[in-house]
Amino acid sequence: DQQVKQNSPSLSVQEGRISILNCDYTNSMFDYFLWYKKYPAEGPTFLISISSIKDKNEDGRFTVFLNKSAKHLSLHIVPSQPGDSAVYFCAASKTTAGNKLTFGGGTRVLVKP
């Protein structure tokens, strides 16, 4: 039973355009959501997060949107840069349960120059 799903395994976008990554979850007990970025042969790197009490969080080129009623979150990257090419993982946690992360399967993003 996959509690966090990223239905798009890959995404290709032109440099300078917007990248939109989507993530759906099933467990309504999740109260914190994160996006991690991963390059090959490296560990995931934290990108941005959002608490369930908010519906938007912005950090530079990265914005995360949360729609609790739809159990859906998205990551917007604008403008996309070639260095953004990586695998992006959505993760969810319950802060009252040790904050262990439940990850989606990842979306591979390729930004073309």
Added chain:
Amino acid sequence: GAGVSQSPSNKVTEKGKDVELRCDPISGHTALYWYRQRLGQGLEFLIYFQGNSAPDKSGLPSDRFSAERTGESVSTLTIQRTQQEDSAVYLCASRRPGLAGGAGSYNEQFFGPGTRLTVL
């Protein structure tokens, strides 16, 4: 360096052998997590240590898997009698202390580079 370190970076073993993977968390980080990532999949939670509390072992896939942590420092993940399906990248993460619960208490986890385990 100041990041999470893991050793070895790569481990090739024969089916049936035991392996031990090591994680050195960031100094001062009281929470430590182990995850694994099988080829083409997301990360799966394995086990979580928080200070002196009993570890959360709910993600361990079988009793062949165990982990220990010395105080708030090094952790070792042991896999006994390895099987081919154990082949994966094993990732360790640590997190600094947060407030006492609630959505505002979250601090992100910092990951190490992982140990790639191949069981032949």
